[in-house]
Amino acid sequence: MRYHSDIPDVEIENVELTKKGDIILTVVSTVEGTHCHKCGREISKPYGHGKMIKLRHLSILGMNVYIHIRPVRYQCTSCAGKPVTTQILNWYNPRSPHTKAYDNHILLEMVNSTVEDVSIKEDLGYEAVMGSLYRHIDTEVNWDGIKRLDVIGL
Ligand SMILES: [Zn+2]
Secondary structure: OOOOOOOOOEEEEEEEEOOOOOEEEEEEEOOOOEEOOOOOOEEOEEEEEOOOEEEEEEEEOOEEEEEEEOOEEEEOOOOOOOOEEEOOOOOEOOOOOEEHHHHHHHHHHOOOOOHHHHHHHHOOOHHHHHHHHHHHHHHHOOHHHOOOHHHHOO
């Protein structure tokens, strides 16, 4: 299945419609291997899966969409202790409950709206909307480049 063009590098394994009217897409990665988080080498020795990640995604026909993925883990055979690295695909941030596409959608919804408006329209908690905003600020502002905050004269 390929209708989900905004989510690259996955195959849809299962589509479920819940009683509540949500769509749950269970996907698997089609990318093999990852880079060891210690030495940076490409590694491809599978080491099971991480915990299921559940991500809110763009709605389809007015229905809330969630993507479930169990990330693949790989083991480095070069590093001492043979550390394991979890594969991350580039359409989500492992610390976010939303796909990047959904976070962007929330930001657009915020234009001329309040957090409460968006929360209601999206059937999403206040904190979840704020989370999208915070993640956006984190990406857009390079805090490392701001060395002299005292100059601003707070
Ligand atoms: Zn390594």
